[in-house]
Amino acid sequence: xxxxxxxxxxxxxxxxxxxxxxxxxxxxxxxxxxxxxxxxxxxxxxxxxxxxxxxxxxxxxxxxxxxxxxxxxxxxxxxxxxxxxxxxxxxxxxxxxxxxxxxxxxxxxxxxxxxxxxxxxxxxxxxxxxxxxxxxxxxxxxxxxxx
Amino acid sequence: xxxxxxxxxxxxxxxxxxxxxxxxxxxxxxxxxxxxxxxxxxxxxxxxxxxxxxxxxxxxxxxxxxxxxxxxxxxxxxxxxxxxxxxxxxxxxxxxxxxxxxxxxxxxxxxxxx
Numbered sequence: 001x002x003x004x005x006x007x008x009x010x011x012x013x014x015x016x017x018x019x020x021x022x023x024x025x026x027x028x029x030x031x032x033x034x035x036x037x038x039x040x041x042x043x044x045x046x047x048x049x050x051x052x053x054x055x056x057x058x059x060x061x062x063x064x065x066x067x068x069x070x071x072x073x074x075x076x077x078x079x080x081x082x083x084x085x086x087x088x089x090x091x092x093x094x095x096x097x098x099x100x101x102x103x104x105x106x107x108x109x110x111x112x113x114x115x116x117x118x119x120x121x122x123x124x125x126x127x128x129x130x131x132x133x134x135x136x137x138x139x140x141x142x143x144x145x146x147x
Numbered sequence: 148x149x150x151x152x153x154x155x156x157x158x159x160x161x162x163x164x165x166x167x168x169x170x171x172x173x174x175x176x177x178x179x180x181x182x183x184x185x186x187x188x189x190x191x192x193x194x195x196x197x198x199x200x201x202x203x204x205x206x207x208x209x210x211x212x213x214x215x216x217x218x219x220x221x222x223x224x225x226x227x228x229x230x231x232x233x234x235x236x237x238x239x240x241x242x243x244x245x246x247x248x249x250x251x252x253x254x255x256x257x258x259x260x261x
Binding site for chain 2: 013016038042045046049053094095100101102103104105106107109110113
């Protein structure tokens with residue numbers, strides 16, 4: 001059975017917190033354990049921060065969109081902004097020696113670490129990121145695809 | 148829960164007891180301002196007690212790195228005390244665990260400052 005819930009949110013830090021807490025509920029509802037709930041919520045928080053801060057740049061006229069869908073034992077989360085777009089191919093590796101001591105640039109890395117699949121789509125304008133977590137699978141061999 | 152930071156002096160070291168969430172916004176700002184104020188006052192031996200920090204995001208991790216760098220640039224030392232499992236795991240994943248000096252015991256940590 002497929003179940004989908006979606007939200008339209010303001011470009012604020014309050015919305016980021018809301019996205020995070022909603023992710024905990026969605027992950028719990030999908031049957032994930034407490035550790036996974038925390039990891040999924042963190043991935044959603046990081047994606048929401050990217051949408052609000054880097055995508056929409058706190059523009060009050062721009063929204064970001066969050067959707068949770070449970071299907072076939074997986075939780076599929078979509079976060080879309082109305083910003084200038086993101087090129088996932090050119091995100092610096094935060095583990096590279098030259099980046100290790102930088103004060104930012106770890107958000108997408110953490111998203112990839114905590115989810116099983118991460119997909120980016122350019123929505124012109126904006127970016128849509130899809131995060132997928134399968135119930136009962138460790139995130140150690142996370143896959144990523146760009147579309 | 149928002150973040151709180153309170154400082155105390157022990158054996159010439161400033162121990163900063165932090166609690167709550169270090170995330171983009173208030174939590175990161177509290178950490179940044181606390182360390183900046185200590186450095187401005189000439190405090191160069193800083194031990195951040197993260198035992199009651201329940202959550203940290205990528206912004207908070209970045210703030211820890213920036214704090215470490217700014218103290219080191221002033222010829223000071225910033226060390227970490229009592230990481231929760233979550234913070235420990237995040238520092239491992241981001242390969243920062245070996246960058247910081249990390250201790251579980253306060254007395255032992257205090258003894259390592261030069």
